[in-house]
Amino acid sequence: MPLLNVEEHRRRARRMLPRLVFDYVDGGAEDERCLQRNRDALEQLPLIPECLRDTSTVDIGIELFGRRWRAPFAVAPIGLAGLVRPGADALLARAAQGAGVPFVLSTASNTRIEDVRAAAPDAALWMQLYVMGERAIAERIVRRARAAGFEALVLTVDVPVSGLRERDLRHGFRLPMRLTPATVLDMARHPAWLMRLARSGMPQFANLLPDDDGAPVSAQAQAALLSRTMDRRLTWESLAWLRKLWDGPLLVKGLLGAEDARRAVRHGADGIVVSNHGGRQLDAAPASIAVLPAMVDAAGGRIPVLMDGGIRRGSDVVKALALGARGVLAGRAPLYGLACGGEQGALSVLQLLAQETERTMTLLGATHAAELGPRHVGRPEPPPKDTLQGKPAIYAARAAA
Ligand SMILES: Cc1cc2nc3c(=O)[nH]c(=O)nc-3n(C[C@H](O)[C@H](O)[C@H](O)COP(=O)(O)O)c2cc1C
Numbered sequence: 023m024p025l026l027n028v029e030e031h032r033r034r035a036r037r038m039l040p041r042l043v044f045d046y047v048d049g050g051a052e053d054e055r056c057l058q059r060n061r062d063a064l065e066q067l068p069l070i071p072e073c074l075r076d077t078s079t080v081d082i083g084i085e086l087f088g089r090r091w092r093a094p095f096a097v098a099p100i101g102l103a104g105l106v107r108p109g110a111d112a113l114l115a116r117a118a119q120g121a122g123v124p125f126v127l128s129t130a131s132n133t134r135i136e137d138v139r140a141a142a143p144d145a146a147l148w149m150q151l152y153v154m155g156e157r158a159i160a161e162r163i164v165r166r167a168r169a170a171g172f173e174a175l176v177l178t179v180d181v182p183v184s185g186l187r188e189r190d191l192r193h194g195f196r197l198p199m200r201l202t203p204a205t206v207l208d209m210a211r212h213p214a215w216l217m218r219l220a221r222s223g224m225p226q227f228a229n230l231l232p233d234d235d236g237a238p239v240s241a242q243a244q245a246a247l248l249s250r251t252m253d254r255r256l257t258w259e260s261l262a263w264l265r266k267l268w269d270g271p272l273l274v275k276g277l278l279g280a281e282d283a284r285r286a287v288r289h290g291a292d293g294i295v296v297s298n299h300g301g302r303q304l305d306a307a308p309a310s311i312a313v314l315p316a317m318v319d320a321a322g323g324r325i326p327v328l329m330d331g332g333i334r335r336g337s338d339v340v341k342a343l344a345l346g347a348r349g350v351l352a353g354r355a356p357l358y359g360l361a362c363g364g365e366q367g368a369l370s371v372l373q374l375l376a377q378e379t380e381r382t383m384t385l386l387g388a389t390h391a392a393e394l395g396p397r398h399v400g401r402p403e404p405p406p407k408d409t410l411q412g413k414p415a416i417y418a419a420r421a422a423a
């Protein structure tokens with residue numbers, strides 16, 4: 023049976039992956055209210071069509087930073103994706119190349135920057151940057167990304183410390199993995215996954231390994247990445263330091279407040295990504311889509327605003343565009359695809375999102391992203407009752423799954 027949508031890929035991924043890996047991907051921080059809020063806020067927005075418009079040709083492509091994207095989304099940075107499938111970063115990059123959309127490589131990738139470029143020579147590759155204590159490490163990553171022809175740098179700023187990921191804590195999730203009887207049983211129940219891991223070995227933070235240039239990388243940096251402990255002395259002034267190293271587009275990812283959008287403009291960012299890290303950091307954070315209009319307003323058309331968090335349908339993409347985003351990032355959606363079918367699975371998810379985006383735009387009477395506007399979005403419908411009472415709906419969904 024072909025998988026018809028992202029949620030079906032998610033359910034298949036849940037069966038195919040050991041529970042601790044699935045939970046690493048699927049989970050959020052604390053009570054996972056922010057994770058749920060992203061979905062609720064998108065679902066509660068109705069779309070209002072304009073009828074009797076010529077939609078004989080609909081083009082969902084956009085142009086950003088001098089590149090045409092075949093669809094208005096990119097693949098978000100995903101650290102430790104190699105746990106889902108060996109070579110995940112290269113497979114996702116190739117899927118993005120196939121779909122004609124950018125791929126953002128995480129600092130915490132398990133494939134080296136240069137190897138991802140070699141695997142996807144025609145892809146629009148962006149580099150996500152985590153700055154840990156030793157600035158020299160970030161500098162080296164930026165230099166290597168530039169040399170490998172990466173086109174934009176995305177500085178993630180919402181991880182001064184890790185969010186409290188209780189699903190991970192429950193599983194004793196860490197690297198190297200601490201094997202308990204429960205995790206051994208969990209893995210043994212997923213022999214295909216286990217065989218792949220056995221063949222490739224445990225994923226490493228590939229960009230932090232000593233490289234051809236012989237520069238040593240400290241164990242401290244590895245540990246910082248593992249515990250998601252970033253440099254807390256990083257401030258808006260630090261953008262000037264990055265500017266000296268990177269002359270291409272520089273985006274700041276993880277902003278939710280209008281004043282921060284204005285600061286980004288003032289400090290010379292070329293774009294921002296409105297994001298709550300997919301509900302994995304501050305559980306009390308708002309849904310990205312809820313703050314998007316204020317962020318777009320604050321950016322005032324001076325720099326493009328991208329958004330991520332909860333994108334599971336083409337209609338979600340369209341809602342973000344209608345509220346002023348120039349494009350969106352999809353994180354878990356292509357990752358579920360990767361878990362189901364490797365590169366082809368990830369590509370299928372990207373194609374599904376593109377088809378749904380095109381169908382939704384056609385139904386709205388919009389032939390191009392630029393024709394979408396706030397008039398296409400109605401007032402949020404009241405949340406379903408079960409999100410109003412105590413536990414968020416995700417608990418009910420999980421129990422039913
Ligand atoms: C498993 C996983 C790993 C992630 N790793 C990173 C990362 O290394 N760097 C980063 O900036 N964001 C990371 N993110 C956040 C995503 O880039 C993105 O902001 C988020 O997934 C968007 O929400 P969505 O998954 O609902 O699409 C990660 C997300 C997930 C699910």
Ligand SMILES: CCCCCCC(=O)C(=O)O
Pocket residue numbers: 100101102130247248249250299302
């Ligand atoms: C366990 C290492 C994870 C590296 C960073 C990944 C990330 O940002 C996340 O949200 O998870």
